[in-house]
Amino acid sequence: MDLLEFAKGPALQFAAFVLVAGTIWRIVGILMLNTKPDYSEPRKKAGYLAALKVIYTRAFTAPPFKKATMYPKMMAYVMHIGFFMTIFLFVPHIVFFEGWSGLDWPGLPNNVIYFVGVATVISAIALLVRRLTSPVLKLISNFDDYFSWFVTILPVVTGLLIPTRMLFSYQDLLAIHILSVALLLVWLPFGKLGHTFLVFITRGTTGMVFERRGART
Amino acid sequence: MNDLREEDSMKNRPTVGEILQAKGVSRRGFLKYCATTASLLALPPAMVPRIARALENARRPSVIWLSFQECTGCTESLTRSAAPTVEALIFDAISLDYHHTLQAAAGEQAEAARHAAMQENDGGYLVLVDGSIPTGNPGFSTIAGISNEQMLMETVAGAAAVVSIGTCASFGGIPGADPNPTGAVSVSDLVKDKPIINVPGCPPIPMVMTAVLTQFLTFGQLPELDKLGRPLAFYGQTIHDRCYRRPFYEQGKFAETFDDKGAKAGWCLYKLGCKGPTTYNACATTKWNAGTSFPIESGHPCLGCSQPQFWDKGGFYEPLSTARFGSKEQLAGAAIAGAALGVAAAVAGRRRQARYTKEA
Numbered sequence A: 001m002d003l004l005e006f007a008k009g010p011a012l013q014f015a016a017f018v019l020v021a022g023t024i025w026r027i028v029g030i031l032m033l034n035t036k037p038d039y040s041e042p043r044k045k046a047g048y049l050a051a052l053k054v055i056y057t058r059a060f061t062a063p064p065f066k067k068a069t070m071y072p073k074m075m076a077y078v079m080h081i082g083f084f085m086t087i088f089l090f091v092p093h094i095v096f097f098e099g100w101s102g103l104d105w106p107g108l109p110n111n112v113i114y115f116v117g118v119a120t121v122i123s124a125i126a127l128l129v130r131r132l133t134s135p136v137l138k139l140i141s142n143f144d145d146y147f148s149w150f151v152t153i154l155p156v157v158t159g160l161l162i163p164t165r166m167l168f169s170y171q172d173l174l175a176i177h178i179l180s181v182a183l184l185l186v187w188l189p190f191g192k193l194g195h196t197f198l199v200f201i202t203r204g205t206t207g208m209v210f211e212r213r214g215a216r217t
Numbered sequence B: 001m002n003d004l005r006e007e008d009s010m011k012n013r014p015t016v017g018e019i020l021q022a023k024g025v026s027r028r029g030f031l032k033y034c035a036t037t038a039s040l041l042a043l044p045p046a047m048v049p050r051i052a053r054a055l056e057n058a059r060r061p062s063v064i065w066l067s068f069q070e071c072t073g074c075t076e077s078l079t080r081s082a083a084p085t086v087e088a089l090i091f092d093a094i095s096l097d098y099h100h101t102l103q104a105a106a107g108e109q110a111e112a113a114r115h116a117a118m119q120e121n122d123g124g125y126l127v128l129v130d131g132s133i134p135t136g137n138p139g140f141s142t143i144a145g146i147s148n149e150q151m152l153m154e155t156v157a158g159a160a161a162v163v164s165i166g167t168c169a170s171f172g173g174i175p176g177a178d179p180n181p182t183g184a185v186s187v188s189d190l191v192k193d194k195p196i197i198n199v200p201g202c203p204p205i206p207m208v209m210t211a212v213l214t215q216f217l218t219f220g221q222l223p224e225l226d227k228l229g230r231p232l233a234f235y236g237q238t239i240h241d242r243c244y245r246r247p248f249y250e251q252g253k254f255a256e257t258f259d260d261k262g263a264k265a266g267w268c269l270y271k272l273g274c275k276g277p278t279t280y281n282a283c284a285t286t287k288w289n290a291g292t293s294f295p296i297e298s299g300h301p302c303l304g305c306s307q308p309q310f311w312d313k314g315g316f317y318e319p320l321s322t323a324r325f326g327s328k329e330q331l332a333g334a335a336i337a338g339a340a341l342g343v344a345a346a347v348a349g350r351r352r353q354a355r356y357t358k359e360a
Helices: A005-033 A048-057 A062-088 A091-101 A110-133 A135-140 A143-164 A170-187 A192-213 B002-013 B017-021 B028-039 B045-057 B073-079 B086-092 B106-122 B148-156 B164-171 B206-219 B246-251 B327-358
Strands: B062-067 B097-099 B125-130 B160-164 B195-199
Touching: A005 A170, A005 A192, A005 B073, A005 B327, A048 A192, A062 A091, A062 A143, A110 A135, A110 A143, A110 B246, B017 B045, B017 B148, B028 B045, B028 B106, B028 B206, B045 B206, B062 B106, B062 B148, B062 B206, B097 B206, B106 B125, B106 B164, B125 B148, B160 B164, B164 B195, B195 B206, B195 B327
Parallel strands: B062 B097, B062 B125, B125 B160, B160 B195
Antiparallel strands: none
């Protein structure tokens, strides 16, 4: 078994197992926790509409912070959108998903994906530089932040290297790319990357709590 | 004594130039072949006269061709090259002293010819091998009662170099495919003390074969090889790198089936399982059948036949980016395990919450 076969087979299977088990562990574990008793009188009835409202409004910056957070917000959007485009609109990736799920959808030309991939990497570097240069961000950052950044950007970088054949053959670079994806999948449920599946749960919960307390959302 | 006999034997052999002249090959045709070979080997045009001079003066080297666990496809590939080409004549110009399929001698006479060639050209002959070598049981494949492994080892002992023809001899090939019932191995798995050139392919391209021999005749040394022992001049780039359908790959235009609009328009065959991106060979440039076409040009994806273990790398029609993400049962098991862990974590969390609440 060569490196590519290992990456495509056992490594990815192990990563998928950890991803599924870890994600469900986190979600079930959080949802089944007792909620903190709130003895205050409810200002409003907190329903799912309140949750949906905050999920929507938190997608944008509140007006008072707009100017101050414009730069990181833009970079974060470029990174997230770029990341999703490279994952879901690159034809070899679609072929991978099709082989697994049977679902197929149209992709984008490779050159567009390469451009988006480079923009994703640049925005990620910009965000890292900001984290390293801002005293406040630096103070509240820990290993999780840096490692999560690393495992997120690694598959994009290794993917971009494949057509260049830099240092390694296509086959070895493809194996390295898949192994970097496996690393991302293994880490995803446990670190701050858990926001991938918790983001709407946490924002929805915040919305419902705020609504109950009468806070403006 | 042996050296003197070898010298006499070599002197008596006609040069390649004399043989080609006798065969009626024109000077123009010969130089054309030399120029093509230089181009294939990525040598500068200034080297063409040197190749021509060396070839003209080269004495016919003795070649012993050993066929082990093989299908004779490699020999077919060489001998069926479109009618009498100059390459074929160059092949005539080597002294093919032993070859099961092509030699006239049979039985003991054939084996006597092999031994005579080995003795007369000790240290100077080339051994060409096609087919893998079984190591599981010596009786799996024998020639004249001799096991393949024994024949290989005794023949290469006095060889100048070994050329592994085809994927079976180079990497074990189809006989070595899982579960490898005969314990088939490649030449390089057994021979450690001789220079080995791997010319893989199922079968390899005839021109590649002749060009490798030409380089050996011209410069008296092996060509530059990659990490798998293949001549870089032919195996330095992937099929995908030189494929004329590559622009369609970049544009995201793919044939989905063998008879859809994309297939008819000649779009990329990646989705139909093409292994071009991971396959190093010269098919896309040298082509087959006297430069007519190559498999992708004929509408079929590359199988990756010049790569090690190509038979065991998933389905031929399975796209390269297809990966085994685990069966539905495995993933369901993961989900159940995750749910159980989640419940356990929540129960532990609730107990801790209760303890803190009580303490408060």
